[in-house]
Amino acid sequence: GEDVEQSLFLSVREGDSSVINCTYTDSSSTYLYWYKQEPGAGLQLLTYIFSNMDMKQDQRLTVLLNKKDKHLSLRIADTQTGDSAIYFCAESFYNQGGKLIFGQGTELSVKP
Amino acid sequence: GAGVSQSPSNKVTEKGKDVELRCDPISGHTALYWYRQSLGQGLEFLIYFQGNSAPDKSGLPSDRFSAERTGGSVSTLTIQRTQQEDSAVYLCASSLPDRNTEAFFGQGTRLTVV
Numbered sequence: 001g002e003d004v005e006q007s008l009f010l011s012v013r014e015g016d017s018s019v020i021n022c023t024y025t026d027s028s029s030t031y032l033y034w035y036k037q038e039p040g041a042g043l044q045l046l047t048y049i050f051s052n053m054d055m056k057q058d059q060r061l062t063v064l065l066n067k068k069d070k071h072l073s074l075r076i077a078d079t080q081t082g083d084s085a086i087y088f089c090a091e092s093f094y095n096q097g098g099k100l101i102f103g104q105g106t107e108l109s110v111k112p
Numbered sequence: 113g114a115g116v117s118q119s120p121s122n123k124v125t126e127k128g129k130d131v132e133l134r135c136d137p138i139s140g141h142t143a144l145y146w147y148r149q150s151l152g153q154g155l156e157f158l159i160y161f162q163g164n165s166a167p168d169k170s171g172l173p174s175d176r177f178s179a180e181r182t183g184g185s186v187s188t189l190t191i192q193r194t195q196q197e198d199s200a201v202y203l204c205a206s207s208l209p210d211r212n213t214e215a216f217f218g219q220g221t222r223l224t225v226v
Contacts, residue, residue, distance in 0.1 A: 042116075043155075043203065043217040088155060097162050098143050098207050098215055104154035 004089060006103035013111055018079045020106045022072040022089035029091035032065060033100065034074045037086045046074070046087075076108075084110045114138075116218035118204050124224045125194055133189045133221045137206030144187050145207075145215060146179055150200040158202075161187065163209065194225045 003025040012018045024032070033048040049056045049063045049072075056063045062075040072089055086107050090100040117136040125131050137144050146158040157171040161181045172178070176194075181187040191198055201222050205215040 042219045043205075045214045090155075096168065097160055098213070099145065099157055099160045099168060100147075100155075100215065101157065102147075102155035 004091060004101055004103035006087075006089060006106045008104065009107050009109070011109045011111065012079050014079060014081055016079055018074075018076040018083070018108055018110075020074045020076075020087050020089075020108065022074075022103050024070050024072065024089075024091055024101075026091070026093070026101075027067065027070060028093055030094045031092045032063075032072050033090040033092070034061075034063065035088040035090060035102075037088065037105070039085075043088065079108075079110050081110045081112060084108055116204055116206050116216050118202075118218035118221050120221060121219060122222045122224075124226060127196060127225055128193055130190065130192045131194055131223065133191075133202050133204075133223070135187045135189070135204030135206075135218060137185065137187070137204070138216055139185075140208070141206035141216075142184065142209045143207045143215075144181060145205045146187070146189050147203045147205065148200045149203055149220070153200075155203070158189070191223075194223075196225050199223055199225045 005023045031048050034046045035043045036046050037043050047058050047061050049065050060077045064073045086105040088102050088105045090102045119134045142163045144161045148156045159179045160168040176192045179189045201220040203220045205217045207213050207215040
């Protein structure tokens with residue numbers, strides 16, 4: 001079945017790089033996503049990667065996908081205090097429309 | 113409206129009562145989703161509507177939960193005979209019909225069952 005796992009907490013210093021990891025069990029996913037949730041706010045799509053890609057870069061964000069190990073990561077370069085939030089990875093499937101299966105979320109804390 | 117609108121933003125109800133949660137999607141978005149965010153459980157898919165197709169109800173946790181979408185726009189999630197374990201934030205999202213377009217989320221309804 002579908003299962004997405006993330007570590008629950010990550011703490012970094014301002015200016016360092018953050019790496020948030022995600023593992024999934026169902027290899028039939030078509031797209032994998034990273035969403036950000038700030039306190040008291042809704043979910044915001046940060047970036048996504050098609051399942052046949054290995055890497056996608058978007059400004060300070062780098063997404064790496066290892067299909068063999070079913071491992072997805074999000075690297076945030078030069079992390080800022082404004083990056084403090086909960087980050088969710090999610091996957092979608094070819095035959096299930098836009099339905100997303102989310103991980104539990106990783107709470108990123110950026111210390112000055 | 114400019115975004116997905118959910119109401120109420122907060123709801124406190126007594127155990128055993130029925131509640132209705134409302135979602136107004138972005139105009140023109142034919143796909144609508146309901147998710148539940150519980151403490152320690154992450155985001156859990158509940159139900160998905162796409163145009164006139166039969167909804168995907170595979171995530172509804174029990175027959176106390178139901179949802180409808182009238183006229184292809186507004187959706188209502190109904191929870192009958194609420195239980196304390198139903199306490200959570202209920203999130204609605206909408207998107208265009210293409211398989212990989214961004215789903216826009218509302219702010220959610222925080223439901224507390226006492």
